[in-house]
Amino acid sequence: MGKDVINVALLGLGTVGTGVYKVMKQQEPEMPEKLNTVLKIKKILVRNLEKAAKKVEDTSVLTNDWKEIVQDESIDIVIEVMGGLEPAGTYIKEALLAGKSVVTANKDLIAVRGGELLDTAQENHVDLMFEASVAGGIPIIGPLKDSLSANYISEVMGIVNGTTNFILSKMTEEGMDYYQALTAATQLGYAEADPTADVEGYDAGRKIAIMASIAFHSRVTFEDVYTEGITQITAKDIAYARELGWVIKLLGVAKNTAEGVEARVHPMLIPKEHPLATVSGSYNAVFVHGDAVDDVMFYGRGAGEMPTASAVMGDVFAAAKNIVNRSGGFTRCGCYKKLPIKKIDDIISRYFLRMEVENKPGVLATVASVLGNNSVSIAQVSQTSKQGDSAEIVVVTDHVRECHLKDALLTFQKMSMVKSVSALIRVYG
Ligand code: NAP
Ligand code: HSE
Numbered sequence: 001m002g003k004d005v006i007n008v009a010l011l012g013l014g015t016v017g018t019g020v021y022k023v024m025k026q027q028e029p030e031m032p033e034k035l036n037t038v039l040k041i042k043k044i045l046v047r048n049l050e051k052a053a054k055k056v057e058d059t060s061v062l063t064n065d066w067k068e069i070v071q072d073e074s075i076d077i078v079i080e081v082m083g084g085l086e087p088a089g090t091y092i093k094e095a096l097l098a099g100k101s102v103v104t105a106n107k108d109l110i111a112v113r114g115g116e117l118l119d120t121a122q123e124n125h126v127d128l129m130f131e132a133s134v135a136g137g138i139p140i141i142g143p144l145k146d147s148l149s150a151n152y153i154s155e156v157m158g159i160v161n162g163t164t165n166f167i168l169s170k171m172t173e174e175g176m177d178y179y180q181a182l183t184a185a186t187q188l189g190y191a192e193a194d195p196t197a198d199v200e201g202y203d204a205g206r207k208i209a210i211m212a213s214i215a216f217h218s219r220v221t222f223e224d225v226y227t228e229g230i231t232q233i234t235a236k237d238i239a240y241a242r243e244l245g246w247v248i249k250l251l252g253v254a255k256n257t258a259e260g261v262e263a264r265v266h267p268m269l270i271p272k273e274h275p276l277a278t279v280s281g282s283y284n285a286v287f288v289h290g291d292a293v294d295d296v297m298f299y300g301r302g303a304g305e306m307p308t309a310s311a312v313m314g315d316v317f318a319a320a321k322n323i324v325n326r327s328g329g330f331t332r333c334g335c336y337k338k339l340p341i342k343k344i345d346d347i348i349s350r351y352f353l354r355m356e357v358e359n360k361p362g363v364l365a366t367v368a369s370v371l372g373n374n375s376v377s378i379a380q381v382s383q384t385s386k387q388g389d390s391a392e393i394v395v396v397t398d399h400v401r402e403c404h405l406k407d408a409l410l411t412f413q414k415m416s417m418v419k420s421v422s423a424l425i426r427v428y429g
Contacts, residue, residue, distance in 0.1 A: 003076075006320050007042040009069040009100075011091060012082035013052045015189035016105050016132070017044070019309030020079060020316075021056065027313065035317060037324050043069050045082075070094050077319050079312060080104040083193055089113060096120045096128060101319040105132035105312055108197075111206035111222040114213065118333035127322055127331045129315035134207040135160050135284040137307025138300040139314070144214045144288070145334065151290025153215040156254045160207040162190040162282035162303030163198035164230050164250040169280045172238050172247060178231075190282050190303035200229035201265040204252045212254035212263050215288070218339035220254070220263050226344040228266035237423050240354065240384070240394060241269050247277045248425065260340035262347055269352055270428040345403035350379065350427035352396050355412070356419040359391040363417050367393065370415075374408040376400045390419060396427065 284302025
């Protein structure tokens with residue numbers, strides 16, 4: 001049994017790729033005992049050979065020709081950390097078809113083509129693993145697939161984007177400006193190559209799609225997830241939230257309900273005493289509710305070079321053990337159900353509304369009656385400031401169906417006494 005050496009190829013030598021390279025070197029002395037084999041990086045695919053040469057001990061491993069990797073039969077495991085849909089998708093597919101196990105951190109791809117690629121892995125008796133695609137260093141895919149697999153999971157929820165959590169934390173705790181915080185997150189290696197994916201909630205949406213698919217055994221793709229980012233959140237909203245005893249977090253929510261799967265990402269006001277309120281900086285936290293286990297919470301670094309490399313390398317070690325034990329790969333698509341997706345209009349939530357209205361008698365009463373006529377019950381309302389002919393009012397609703405709130409907003413749009421709805425943020429609980 002076994003193999004003295006398992007050859008590995010690394011695709012991409014950016015933030016995560018560099019971390020993987022370092023962990024591979026750090027772990028080398030332990031490998032014979034830990035894995036009953038030794039992993040060797042045989043090739044690293046890069047775009048710019050000169051730039052990459054500064055990062056490796058032996059430059060002969062560098063290549064910019066994918067064929068040198070896919071056609072090399074001695075390479076057993078391919079680690080994809082380039083990102084993006086293409087050419088990463090093609091390379092992963094070709095690697096699996098060539099009988100190589102693949103480990104990837106690529107949520108963009110898994111959230112769209114996960115099912116198809118898992119089928120390809122299964123057909124070719126190799127592994128496709130993607131622990132690092134969700135919540136950086138936190139082990140969550142493994143627990144959902146294995147440790148919690150004897151549960152009916154009804155909810156997976158949490159903070160799953162390090163960049164936005166870092167930005168919101170800096171804005172809340174240090175009064176930092178949004179763009180300053182985004183620049184810092186990029187420099188620290190948390191943000192995606194195009195940070196739009198982070199700040200618009202797409203990255204968290206991809207992670208929610210991946211976790212929901214595994215947790216509910218039904219394929220949820222990125223396009224099934226409703227996404228809203230943090231670009232509309234202002235210092236004023238953060239200040240109001242603080243006054244009301246809340247903090248603003250970008251939350252991902254996946255629920256398996258009688259009406260279908262709810263999958264959404266948006267900013268949310270959460271009580272400052274809630275455990276998620278204290279998850280700060282690049283840390284992530286994921287709550288899972290299962291019928292047998294009850295509540296479980298996972299917490300740790302959600303982004304960055306070394307935490308993400310930890311997750312990637314855990315998968316590489318697992319794939320290596322399967323090769324050593326000749327188990328022929330054990331990952332397969334677990335989506336054996338076809339659950340409907342619930343529309344965002346049908347979700348029930350509480351809402352925080354900040355509105356600029358005309359500063360004259362009767363406006364507050366009219367706003368309240370529009371909400372009431374649309375079945376939106378008010379929990380709290382206050383006029384917060386007056387300036388000339390304008391006043392600002394803040395409304396917190398009871399639990400209402402989102403479509404009812406949207407109907408009320410449509411009515412406000414047609415009313416001259418409502419100048420704007422400056423903020424609309426869902427409230428936790
Ligand atoms: P990155 O720093 O931008 O690194 C990507 C690297 O891949 C770059 O060096 C890039 O080369 C290289 N690359 C891109 N296309 C290539 C191609 N066609 N051929 C060869 N090399 C290519 O990104 P990253 O932060 O390491 O992220 C990599 C992956 O991990 C992404 O899927 C990301 O979503 C995921 N991830 C990242 C984190 C994190 O904290 N950063 C956490 C979890 C998951 P150039 O330098 O020439 O552009
Ligand atoms: N850009 C991602 C984040 C990286 O900020 O969470 C980890 O997936």
